[in-house]
Amino acid sequence: MKRCITPGGGPVTIRRAVTRDAKALTRLVRGSRAYEGQYAAMVAGYRVGPDYLAAHPVFVAADSGDEQGGVLGFYSLLLAPAELDLLFVADRVQGRGVGRLLVAHMLAEARAAGLTHVRVVSHPPAEGFYRSVGAVPSGTAPARPPAVPWDRPELTFFLTMDAQVRKTVP
16 A cells, blocks of 8 residues: 655554544535535535534544644545445645545445445545545436535445455346
């Protein structure tokens, strides 16, 4: 796996999100350049609140070289049904391996929870990233106006060979 290069110079640590992370995670979602222009409405009022953090497994990638433990990215894994609900990486560290590290961690958590697959409804510009880390196209999620007026690619991470075979056999 590609080594992560962080602004603070330290290694990336992944930890469970805590209540005090909620504001930073919300800022990361709302400030993402991937959601500018036509995609802005999707995250304009989005909030990652303490209630969400308490209800779902959310993990944060943090820069251990930053005295304040700077948030570099995060993901949220829903267990029932199995879905990668959120995955965001700070614009300043995109392309440095943080997203790949988060996906690897998510897949390990999913396997530990006994999941056989994880669904992803992707932001259209992120589809290539998900495919590059092993997700396979599995359909299209229809638009949900007014917040999401476009169809979105649906992908699946298969965690066991048995799940892959079941997906390909009619």
